[in-house]
Amino acid sequence: DAGVTQSPTHLIKTRGQQVTLRCSPKSGHDTVSWYQQALGQGPQFIFQYYEEEERQRGNFPDRFSGHQFPNYSSELNVNALLLGDSALYLCASSLDRGRDGELFFGEGSRLTVL
């Protein structure tokens, strides 16, 4: 049973560039959430996708956008990168909008902005 997979695992960008991170949810899951985890901090909720639409959003600017595809996989896009965007980006999948609260996480994509 494939778990949550994310790509790439590491990447380095410069300020002002754009980045796309990808996530495949656990088999059978239909909901994908994205979290940003800065060094030494807990994950911060970015947004959640269900039925190909953004359903909830945390306190992140419009530079952060996403997409969910018919096969439930998802992308996170960040435009006009800032130094402060350096973080581990975690994808979490769940079933039925995450009603029971259990999230299954991927190993994350480590983004470094220079």
Added chain:
Amino acid sequence: AQTVTQSQPEMSVQEAETVTLSCTYDTSESNYYLFWYKQPPSRQMILVIRQEAYKQQNATENRFSVNFQKAAKSFSLKISDSQLGDTAMYFCAFMKHFRFSGGYQKVTFGTGTKLQVIP
């Protein structure tokens, strides 16, 4: 808005001993879930234990148990018979009950406690 506070940035415990990690939270909700997640050095975070606020009985999962004090808004995790594989970051987390959130969920995490199990 909900907040989750973990006041112990780092802790250590001898193998086979018992350790308790603390967590407090602030919310005006009456129905919600609380969680402890574990993030080992390999980074993949996994759920350790879950507590539903309307259940008075404390949740238990093998060596892991919680002490849930709803009035005090306290939710501690006890790890018994600590093992080397328990070494990880532990995050306390909160989520509103889905009936009160429009059906869509977000989880609020604390800043974590780094637990080191010493051989």
